[in-house]
Amino acid sequence: MSAILFTNARLVDPASGREGSGSLLVTGDVIGGVHWGGGETGAPGGAEVVDCAGAVVAPGLVDLRVFVGEPGAEHRETFASAGRAAAAGGVTTIVTMPDTDPVIDDIALVDFIARRARDEAAVRVYPSASVTKGLQGREMTEFGLLREAGAVAFTEGRRTITHAGLMRNALTYARDFGGLIMHLGIDPDLHGDGVMNEGEVATRLGLPGAPKESEIVILERDVRLAALTGGRYHAASVTCAQSLDIIRRAKNEGLDVTCGASINHLSLNENDIGPYRTFLRLSPPLRSEDDRQAMIAGLADGTIDVIVSDHDPQDVETKRHPFAEAADGAVGLETMLAAALRLVHNGDVDLPTLMRAMSARPAALLGHDTGKLAAGAPADLIVLDPDEPWICDTDMLRSRSKNTPFEGARFQGAVQRTVVAGRTVSNYAL
Amino acid sequence: MNAPESPVVLTFPHRHLLGIEGLLPPDIVSLLDRADEALEFGRQVEKKKTALRGRTQINLFFEASTRTQSSFELAGKRLGADVMNMAVANSALKKGETLVDTAMTLNAMRPDILVVRHASAGAVELLSHKVSCSVINAGDGAHEHPTQALLDALTIRRRKGRIDGLTVAICGDIAHSRVARSNIILLGTLGARVRVVAPSTLLPAGIDRLGVEVHTDMATGLRDADIVMMLRLQRERMTGNSVPSVREYFHFFGLDAAKLAHAKPDALVMHPGPMNRGVEIDSDVADGAQSVIRDQVEIGVAVRMAVLEALAAHLPNA
Numbered sequence: 001m002s003a004i005l006f007t008n009a010r011l012v013d014p015a016s017g018r019e020g021s022g023s024l025l026v027t028g029d030v031i032g033g034v035h036w037g038g039g040e041t042g043a044p045g046g047a048e049v050v051d052c053a054g055a056v057v058a059p060g061l062v063d064l065r066v067f068v069g070e071p072g073a074e075h076r077e078t079f080a081s082a083g084r085a086a087a088a089g090g091v092t093t094i095v096t097m098p099d100t101d102p103v104i105d106d107i108a109l110v111d112f113i114a115r116r117a118r119d120e121a122a123v124r125v126y127p128s129a130s131v132t133k134g135l136q137g138r139e140m141t142e143f144g145l146l147r148e149a150g151a152v153a154f155t156e157g158r159r160t161i162t163h164a165g166l167m168r169n170a171l172t173y174a175r176d177f178g179g180l181i182m183h184l185g186i187d188p189d190l191h192g193d194g195v196m197n198e199g200e201v202a203t204r205l206g207l208p209g210a211p212k213e214s215e216i217v218i219l220e221r222d223v224r225l226a227a228l229t230g231g232r233y234h235a236a237s238v239t240c241a242q243s244l245d246i247i248r249r250a251k252n253e254g255l256d257v258t259c260g261a262s263i264n265h266l267s268l269n270e271n272d273i274g275p276y277r278t279f280l281r282l283s284p285p286l287r288s289e290d291d292r293q294a295m296i297a298g299l300a301d302g303t304i305d306v307i308v309s310d311h312d313p314q315d316v317e318t319k320r321h322p323f324a325e326a327a328d329g330a331v332g333l334e335t336m337l338a339a340a341l342r343l344v345h346n347g348d349v350d351l352p353t354l355m356r357a358m359s360a361r362p363a364a365l366l367g368h369d370t371g372k373l374a375a376g377a378p379a380d381l382i383v384l385d386p387d388e389p390w391i392c393d394t395d396m397l398r399s400r401s402k403n404t405p406f407e408g409a410r411f412q413g414a415v416q417r418t419v420v421a422g423r424t425v426s427n428y429a430l
Numbered sequence: 431m432n433a434p435e436s437p438v439v440l441t442f443p444h445r446h447l448l449g450i451e452g453l454l455p456p457d458i459v460s461l462l463d464r465a466d467e468a469l470e471f472g473r474q475v476e477k478k479k480t481a482l483r484g485r486t487q488i489n490l491f492f493e494a495s496t497r498t499q500s501s502f503e504l505a506g507k508r509l510g511a512d513v514m515n516m517a518v519a520n521s522a523l524k525k526g527e528t529l530v531d532t533a534m535t536l537n538a539m540r541p542d543i544l545v546v547r548h549a550s551a552g553a554v555e556l557l558s559h560k561v562s563c564s565v566i567n568a569g570d571g572a573h574e575h576p577t578q579a580l581l582d583a584l585t586i587r588r589r590k591g592r593i594d595g596l597t598v599a600i601c602g603d604i605a606h607s608r609v610a611r612s613n614i615i616l617l618g619t620l621g622a623r624v625r626v627v628a629p630s631t632l633l634p635a636g637i638d639r640l641g642v643e644v645h646t647d648m649a650t651g652l653r654d655a656d657i658v659m660m661l662r663l664q665r666e667r668m669t670g671n672s673v674p675s676v677r678e679y680f681h682f683f684g685l686d687a688a689k690l691a692h693a694k695p696d697a698l699v700m701h702p703g704p705m706n707r708g709v710e711i712d713s714d715v716a717d718g719a720q721s722v723i724r725d726q727v728e729i730g731v732a733v734r735m736a737v738l739e740a741l742a743a744h745l746p747n748a
Contacts, residue, residue, distance in 0.1 A: 200639040203634040203637055203639075204611075206552075206611055207572070209634070209635055211635075320530050322529060322553035322570075324551060
C-alpha cells in the first residue's frame with residue numbers, strides 16, 4: 001500500500017477549527033494518522049516523505065457549483081480539462097450542473113457522467129440532476145431513482161423555478177429521500193432585459209440594469225416554502241446584504257436552509273466591469289462594494305455556508321460580443337482558492353473559517369466524509385503555500401476556456417500539491 | 431539651442447471619438463471652435479476641403495439611421511473623403527457573423543475612419559480595439575452619442591454666447607437615451623447646470639449620481655431654464671410598460687406653450703430628432719420662435735466635419 005508522510009506542516013482542520021503544526025500520514029486512499037505538535041510520526045517503509053517546510057496541509061476543496069461542457073459543449077470544457085483545472089486549483093471534489101445537452105434528468109445520464117468522469121477526471125466528480133424534466137420547469141424528475149444512481153443534489157443550474165407550486169412539491173417530495181434542492185432564483189420578469197446590477201454604474205455604462213430584488217423576492221419565497229415543507233433548501237449563490245438577512249432569519253427559525261456564495265461575488269464588484277469586460281458578466285450580476293462587504297461579513301459569521309467557483313466555461317463565440325449580447329459566466333476552478341486567500345491576507349476571515357466554507361461544510365452538505373483531517377477520512381488533501389505570489393496568466397489556465405475575470409490579477413497563495421484518494425493529481429514541484 | 435517659435439496648434443489628442451466621457455474641457459472647446467469655422471465654410475458656394483482627400487470613410491450602421499448617417503456622409507464628402515455607407519442592419523452580415531468578425535473584415539479593406547452606430551452599449555469601443563483605423567461613435571445603445579452632444583453644445587454656444595452657468599433641462603426618456611448621457615457629461619463639464627425631467631419609470635437608477643438635478647414635474651423642472659432639450663420617446667415605450675399612454679405622456683411631459691412658459695422667455699427649444707409631434711413636443715413649439723431644432727441639423731454637419739478633421743491629424747502619413 002502506498003503511503004505519503006507530510007512532515008513539518010501547518011495543519012488546518014476546518015471540521016474542528018484546529019490549526020497548528022504537525023504531520024500527517026496518508027495510507028492508501030485514506031488519512032492514516034494526524035499528528036499535532038512537534039516530533040515525528042513514524043513513516044512506514046517505502047513511504048514518500050514530503051517536507052512541507054511550514055506550508056499548509058488542509059482538506060481539498062469541495063465545489064458545489066461547476067459547469068462542465070460535457071456532454072454537448074466539449075469545445076468549452078471536458079471532464080479531463082475540468083479535472084486538470086480543479087487539481088491545479090486544489091479542488092478535489094466537484095459537483096456538476098445538469099444544464100448540459102442533453103439535460104441530466106435521467107438515471108442513464110447520471111450514470112454516464114459518473115462513468116465518464118471516473119475515467120477522465122483527476123478529481124472526484126458528482127453529478128447533480130435537474131429538478132424538472134428537460135429543465136422545462138413543469139414535471140419533476142425521478143428524485144428517488146436519480147439519487148440511487150448517484151445524483152448528489154437537484155438543481156435547475158442556471159434556470160429559475162418560477163412556479164411556486166412546483167417548488168413546493170419539489171421540496172416536499174425531495175424531503176422524503178433526503179434530497180437537497182439547490183436553487184439559484186432570479187425572477188425573470190423583474191430581471192427583465194438587465195445585463196448587470198442596476199444602479200449608477202449601469203447607468204453610466206448605458207447598460208440595462210436588473211435590481212437585486214429579482215434575487216431577493218425568489219429567495220424570500222423559497223425560504224417560506226422551505227418552512228412550509230420542511231425540505232432541504234440550499235440557495236446556490238446569494239450576492240447581497242438582503243439575501244444574507246433572509247438566510248440568517250431562516251437559520252434562526254431552525255429551517256433546513258443553507259446558502260452558497262460564488263468566489264466572484266466575494267472578490268469583485270460591479271465597478272470591476274470597467275470598460276464592458278464581458279468576462280465579468282455573471283449571473284447573478286456583480287453587485288456594489290457595500291454588498292460585497294456584507295458578503296464577507298456573512299462568510300465570517302457563518303451565514304454563508306459554502307464558497308463555490310461557479311465555474312462556467314465560455315469561449316470567444318459567446319463572450320467576444322458587446323456586453324449586452326455576451327453570455328454570462330466565468331471560469332473559476334483554478335483561481336477560487338487564491339482569490340479567497342485575499343480575504344485571509346486582508347484579515348477579513350481566518351484560514352480555518354475560509355477552509356470550512358470550501359471543504360468541511362460543502363462535504364457535510366453532500367454527506368461526504370471528506371473535508372476533514374482525521375484518521376480514516378478519505379485522503380483528499382492540498383499542500384498550500386499561502387504566501388507565494390503569482391500572476392494569473394490566461395494562457396496558463398488548464399481549463400479549455402479562458403474566460404477568467406482575474407486576468408492579470410496578482411495573487412498570493414499557491415497550491416503546491418493536490419492529493420485525491422491518496423493519489424497525487426497535481427504537483428507544482430514536478 | 432532653442433527650437434524656432436511655431437504657432438500653437440490645438441490638436442485633439444485622441445485617435446478615436448468613442449464618447450464625451452474622458453474628454454477634457456480644452457478637447458471639447460477645440461472641437462467646437464473648429465466646428466464654428468466649418469459652419470461658416472459650409473455656407474459658402476465652394477464647400478469642398480481637402481483634409482480627407484484620398485482617405486476612405488466607412489459609415490457602418492448596425493442600427494438604421496437617416497439623419498446621422500447622411501450628416502456624417504456629407505461631412506466626409508465636404509472634406510474630400512471617399513465615403514461608403516454600409517447599412518449592416520439590412521445586410522446578410524447581421525446574422526451569423528459577429529461584430530468583431532465584421533470589424534476585422536472591414537479593417538482588411540483599409541479604411542481610414544470608421545463611423546459606427548450599434549444598438550449595444552460598448553459595441554463601438556469593442557470594435558475600436560479590433561481595427562487599426564480611427565473610430566467615431568455615432569451612437570452605442572443607451573451609452574453615448576458624442577457628436578450629438580457636441581452639436582447641441584455648439585447650437586447653445588452660438589445662440590447664448592456661452593455654456594457656463596446656463597440651466598439646461600433635458601426632458602423625456604432619460605433611461606434609454608444616449609443623447610441624454612453624452613449631454614449630461616458634456617454640458618456638466620463645461621459648467622452648465624443640468625436637470626433631467628421625466629416620469630420616474632424613464633429615469634435610470636442612480637441618475638442623481640451623475641451630477642444632475644432630478645425632476646418629475648415639468649413646471650419645476652423647466653423653471654427659469656435657459657435651454658429645454660426634448661428627447662424622443664420610442665414607440666414601444668408608450669404603450670403601458672413605462673408610460674400608460676401617449677395622451678397621458680403628452681399631458682404631463684409633452685412640451686407645449688404652457689409648459690414652455692415656465693422656462694425663461696428667451697429659452698431655446700431643442701430636439702435631437704426625429705420628433706414625435708404630439709407625443710413629446712407640440713408642433714407649435716417645435717416650429718415656434720424659440721425652436722432651434724433646424725439649426726441643430728446644420729450645425730450637425732459642421733460638428734462632424736470638425737471631428738473628422740481633428741481625427742485626420744492622427745492618421746498615418748497625415
